[in-house]
């Protein structure tokens with residue numbers, strides 16, 4: 147196998163490869179760009195016009211998706227997988243991956259769309275570098291298709307194990323076709339955002355015009371301990387996308403895909419913030435109207451008013467000013483294009 151196919155090994159060891167460019171026997175070019183960043187270019191005759199960004203490790207302890215990208219890249223480097231798409235493989239936070247932690251100084255996934263400029267330190271520099279790498283990858287060419295999957299796992303268990311978050315941009319409708327593709331890849335639910343955000347997928351969606359998603363793929367576990375999460379459907383779908391094969395067999399459908407909209411983001415404003423949920427509560431747990439969800443400084447209270455409300459990503463330990471939970475409600479998909 148080509149040495150550049152071992153991007154994960156190189157990244158975990160903190161090694162820069164001596165040969166930055168390598169070619170597979172079928173003419174696919176691998177180019178190492180930076181720590182944790184590798185570009186794959188198919189031979190011109192096979193290029194189908196898709197620019198595919200696959201990222202994982204934006205949170206360093208979310209290893210199942212890191213292992214998934216490692217398998218895909220090794221498949222390409224072994225000449226077993228024959229790309230028709232241009233691909234950028236990214237491991238977001240190499241230092242956090244080496245330490246097996248979510249982040250080192252601050253959450254990298256809250257530093258995009260320029261937010262890194264208001265900050266300093268390790269993750270702020272990396273967010274800036276990632277924005278440049280991605281903007282360069284997508285380039286200025288028109289007529290190509292831009293797609294980004296930012297792969298994550300969640301801190302806690304979930305009533306719906308594999309789900310996606312679909313960013314938002316003023317005047318732009320969410321795509322039914324992209325949701326059909328996700329459904330075929332084993333994604334069980336999609337949360338449609340309704341305001342801008344500072345996450346990685348929100349950046350590529352709103353600033354670079356890509357179709358972009360954060361995918362949540364089970365619970366975060368250490369390297370080698372991910373046998374409980376079955377990513378076979380997603381892996382098959384990604385292999386098909388890479389090779390330019392149709393992912394969806396038969397009539398595309400959204401049947402079985404649950405849609406949700408954000409009702410409210412719960413923001414932690416101070417150290418007095420208290421979240422009134424059991425520690426082991428699962429994502430997508432329903433909360434009854436009238437439930438006192440959280441309290442914060444100056445007697446502010448978060449009370450559930452929405453019918454059918456569910457909670458995701460409850461985390462009272464986030465830094466002040468950041469999202470400590472999301473309240474979501476079922477969506478009928480009427481706004482899809």
Ligand SMILES: O=C(O)CCC(=O)N[C@@H](CCC(=O)O)C(=O)O
Pocket residue numbers: 205255298299300301302311345347360458459460461
């Ligand atoms: O389990 C949790 O509490 C967090 C899981 C996680 O890292 N989720 C992403 C979602 C990004 C998005 O909103 O698109 C995050 O919080 O960064």
Ligand SMILES: [Zn+2]
Pocket residue numbers: 204205208298299300
């Ligand atoms: Zn994550």
